[in-house]
Amino acid sequence: MSVIKVEDIAAVRFSAPDLGRMRQFLLDFGLAEAAEWNDGVLRMRGTDTAPYCHVTERGEPGFRGLALRARSIEDLKKLAASESVPVKAIDAPGGGWMIRLVDPNGFEVDVVAGQAPGEIRAAEDNGLWNFATKRPRHSATKRVTPGPSNVTRLGHAVLLVKDLGETWRWWEQRFGLLISDEVRDPGGNPAALFVRCDRGAVPTDHHTLNFASVPGKPAQFHHAAFEVADLDSLMVGHDYLASREHRHVWGIGRHILGSQVFDYWLDPFGNRVEHWTDGDVFAADAAPARVDLATMMGRQWGPPAPPTFV
Numbered sequence: 001m002s003v004i005k006v007e008d009i010a011a012v013r014f015s016a017p018d019l020g021r022m023r024q025f026l027l028d029f030g031l032a033e034a035a036e037w038n039d040g041v042l043r044m045r046g047t048d049t050a051p052y053c054h055v056t057e058r059g060e061p062g063f064r065g066l067a068l069r070a071r072s073i074e075d076l077k078k079l080a081a082s083e084s085v086p087v088k089a090i091d092a093p094g095g096g097w098m099i100r101l102v103d104p105n106g107f108e109v110d111v112v113a114g115q116a117p118g119e120i121r122a123a124e125d126n127g128l129w130n131f132a133t134k135r136p137r138h139s140a141t142k143r144v145t146p147g148p149s150n151v152t153r154l155g156h157a158v159l160l161v162k163d164l165g166e167t168w169r170w171w172e173q174r175f176g177l178l179i180s181d182e183v184r185d186p187g188g189n190p191a192a193l194f195v196r197c198d199r200g201a202v203p204t205d206h207h208t209l210n211f212a213s214v215p216g217k218p219a220q221f222h223h224a225a226f227e228v229a230d231l232d233s234l235m236v237g238h239d240y241l242a243s244r245e246h247r248h249v250w251g252i253g254r255h256i257l258g259s260q261v262f263d264y265w266l267d268p269f270g271n272r273v274e275h276w277t278d279g280d281v282f283a284a285d286a287a288p289a290r291v292d293l294a295t296m297m298g299r300q301w302g303p304p305a306p307p308t309f310v
Helices: 019-029 073-083 164-175 231-243 293-297
Strands: 006-016 041-045 054-058 062-070 097-102 108-113 151-160 178-184 190-196 209-212 220-228 247-255 261-266 272-277 289-292 299-301
Touching: 006 019, 006 108, 006 151, 019 041, 019 054, 019 231, 062 073, 062 220, 073 097, 073 108, 073 164, 164 190, 164 209, 178 293, 190 293, 220 231, 231 247, 231 261, 231 272, 289 293
Parallel strands: 006 054, 062 108, 151 209, 178 289, 220 272
Antiparallel strands: 006 062, 041 054, 097 108, 151 220, 178 190, 190 209, 247 261, 247 299, 261 272
16 A cells, blocks of 8 residues: 555656756747746746646756655645655745655655646647548648647656666555556566556556666666647657757657657757657556567657667
8 A cells, every 4th residue: 555646747857057058948849938947947837737847957967856746735744754754835836845755766756736737828729630430620721830849748757777676666655656567578577667647547647657677777867758739749849859950869650558659859968858649548447568678669650769769
């Protein structure tokens, strides 16, 4: 039995020496400023009600941690008492309360609650899709405006970890996560876990977190994934990022695990970020699956993953 059950991932947190350069990339990527950043912290948001989902602090380039959203302030206090850590007010857009934990790999894990929702940011409606068997758009053309993708929200983060078993026990016992897919290596040993939040009968993303253990690799951030409005938004975003000469990593393709259409890029400081759309969702009663490494790294269509991806 876990201490609490979290609802979703809330934010990823980085540091960088040039916040202006990071800001410009994230604007090109399809995020918007959540607030002025003259306090040395850049906060960016999507089009949904989350007050922010990407944070950059001034400092040496690197990943600093991530935040999860608790269901209530009461749950947050319960977890704080279990961990003997203080509950602190959040001095950022949306306010609210938070605690900070550190997982077995040294990753800082913030848990937040009570944040006031931001206003939904208007985004272009790319219109209905016509299919061979269903054509809801009639007597109308489809025109997509060039420019950045419409990023809606942060969907998941992927972390390379030192010990998969120890990591899973720590995260599951505190946050009530569920396994969607367990990945085994050729020797039958666990190599990765795709895990989602437990929201009961409410379907949630196939994975909110992915923990992977790669022989010879230390614990480190791998990528953060941001949901975009639809395939048109992903495609025009790809063209826009390419026109701005940002560094492309992998895509466009469709994953097997999670099923989402993906497109990976590097920010100016070497952090991988992903645009995705059309992913799977599961309720809590969906049973976990066991798959192999080829399935994890495979794709239903699109180019193969570059060697540098792993």
